[in-house]
Amino acid sequence: MTPCKLCVLPFLLLAFAVAQTPSTKEVASVYPEAHSLYLDLHQNPELSMHETQTAAKLAAQLRIAGYEVTEHVGGTGIVAILRNGSGSTIMLRTELDALPVEEKTGLPYASKVHAKDDSGHDVPVMHACGHDLHMASLLGAAEIMARTKNSWHGTLMLVGQPAEETISGAKKMIEDGFLQRFPKADAGVALHVGNLLPAGKVGITPGIYDANADSLRITIYGKGGHGSAPHTAIDPIVIAARTILSLQTIPSREVKPGEMAVVTVGYIHAGTKNNIIPDEAELGLTVRTYDAGVQKQVLAAIARITKAEAQAAGAPREPSIEHYEGTDSVFNNPALAERLKATLEKAMGRDNVVIQGPHTASEDYSVFVEQGIPSFYFSLGGADPEKFAEAKTTGTMLPSNHSSLFAPDVEPALRTGITAEVAVLRDLLNMSPEELRRLTSPAQSK
Ligand SMILES: [Zn+2]
Numbered sequence: 001m002t003p004c005k006l007c008v009l010p011f012l013l014l015a016f017a018v019a020q021t022p023s024t025k026e027v028a029s030v031y032p033e034a035h036s037l038y039l040d041l042h043q044n045p046e047l048s049m050h051e052t053q054t055a056a057k058l059a060a061q062l063r064i065a066g067y068e069v070t071e072h073v074g075g076t077g078i079v080a081i082l083r084n085g086s087g088s089t090i091m092l093r094t095e096l097d098a099l100p101v102e103e104k105t106g107l108p109y110a111s112k113v114h115a116k117d118d119s120g121h122d123v124p125v126m127h128a129c130g131h132d133l134h135m136a137s138l139l140g141a142a143e144i145m146a147r148t149k150n151s152w153h154g155t156l157m158l159v160g161q162p163a164e165e166t167i168s169g170a171k172k173m174i175e176d177g178f179l180q181r182f183p184k185a186d187a188g189v190a191l192h193v194g195n196l197l198p199a200g201k202v203g204i205t206p207g208i209y210d211a212n213a214d215s216l217r218i219t220i221y222g223k224g225g226h227g228s229a230p231h232t233a234i235d236p237i238v239i240a241a242r243t244i245l246s247l248q249t250i251p252s253r254e255v256k257p258g259e260m261a262v263v264t265v266g267y268i269h270a271g272t273k274n275n276i277i278p279d280e281a282e283l284g285l286t287v288r289t290y291d292a293g294v295q296k297q298v299l300a301a302i303a304r305i306t307k308a309e310a311q312a313a314g315a316p317r318e319p320s321i322e323h324y325e326g327t328d329s330v331f332n333n334p335a336l337a338e339r340l341k342a343t344l345e346k347a348m349g350r351d352n353v354v355i356q357g358p359h360t361a362s363e364d365y366s367v368f369v370e371q372g373i374p375s376f377y378f379s380l381g382g383a384d385p386e387k388f389a390e391a392k393t394t395g396t397m398l399p400s401n402h403s404s405l406f407a408p409d410v411e412p413a414l415r416t417g418i419t420a421e422v423a424v425l426r427d428l429l430n431m432s433p434e435e436l437r438r439l440t441s442p443a444q445s446k
């Protein structure tokens with residue numbers, strides 16, 4: 001008996017759906033390897049632009065999985081390519097670096113690593129941002145994609161980016177010929193784990209995903225002297241203290257209510273001894289905004305207030321204000337986000353896909369977006385679901401990324417990361433470059 005075409009159709013659709021969503025069994029088959037990479041990376045974190053062992057471990061595993069791997073792209077970056085016939089090129093990116101934070105989670109696999117930072121200081125090192133989980137998830141997804149080449153076609157490009165924490169690694173990769181040496185991606189994907197969602201869920205933010213970030217170093221000049229004779233000196237610490245408080249009036253008094261602006265003074269360095277008034281004081285600032293106009297307004301206000309406070313105190317020189325780092329917000333292509341929301345709902349269930357507003361964090365994945373790679377950057381739940389529910393009831397906050405207590409609920413988060421990445425990659429790779437262009441082009445500009 002020959003079945004009619006219409007009768008076969010539901011089975012064909014079912015077969016496609018199964019192929020796109022990785023099964024629990026598929027994820028389970030790569031989980032032990034991904035988890036052991038996680039434990040290894042977590043116990044051996046490396047600072048930005050020093051990710052040599054991290055990159056080497058990831059590169060070796062991807063080579064074993066069948067990828068063609070190029071190392072040392074933009075310093076310690078890696079690019080791993082798997083070609084599988086004609087079609088689109090889709091990029092999946094992970095960060096490689098850890099942070100100068102002393103781990104206090106008390107976990108049996110907590111990091112005890114210390115290293116020298118770029119100024120030669122001994123610092124503790126911890127994967128306090130969860131980049132170890134991103135790498136483990138990418139490895140799991142990479143292995144499933146390599147084993148199931150019948151479920152997709154085209155070119156899969158995996159990127160291990162160095163120095164995300166200093167928002168400089170993506171730029172270094174571009175400067176090292178990333179766009180010329182490797183196929184240009186028709187679309188890009190990345191994720192970030194955090195405690196704003198419980199493990200098992202993912203968050204989607206169409207449009208602006210996160211904030212513009214600007215790092216400033218301000219040096220306030222005074223006139224040193226004896227602590228017992230302040231009248232002979234101009235105290236830069238007092239000027240710094242006034243400046244710090246005045247800067248807080250920018251978000252509260254100058255920026256329009258409802259617009260996002262954060263001005264944080266993360267450090268103040270001044271003085272050597274209690275009875276010496278130093279010559280100068282240095283402040284380190286991070287500034288976060290969503291809107292480009294607000295960003296300009298806040299940076300101008302910081303310069304105005306800093307100079308005016310110094311002048312009010314009779315400082316001998318105008319303060320120096322150095323803008324030493326910066327990155328634009330990551331822009332999620334809205335059409336791509338809409339499509340992949342449906343893909344993830346199919347893969348994980350509607351209740352596990354949450355729409356979120358923009359985040360105040362920042363990230364240099366924006367550099368890839370600005371090179372014309374329409375992208376989907378999404379959030380991966382990392383919180384232990386029970387602790388998450390408890391914190392919600394008591395109105396407390398779980399430790400955020402960069403905290404010495406940041407400890408994602410690894411097993412469900414990692415399984416979800418792998419599942420989500422494979423579902424998204426298969427969907428994108430099964431679209432032709434023309435289809436992707438048609439989908440993403442109208443909304444490509446911010
Ligand atoms: Zn971070």
Ligand SMILES: [Zn+2]
Nearest residue numbers: 129130131192
């Ligand atoms: Zn991060």
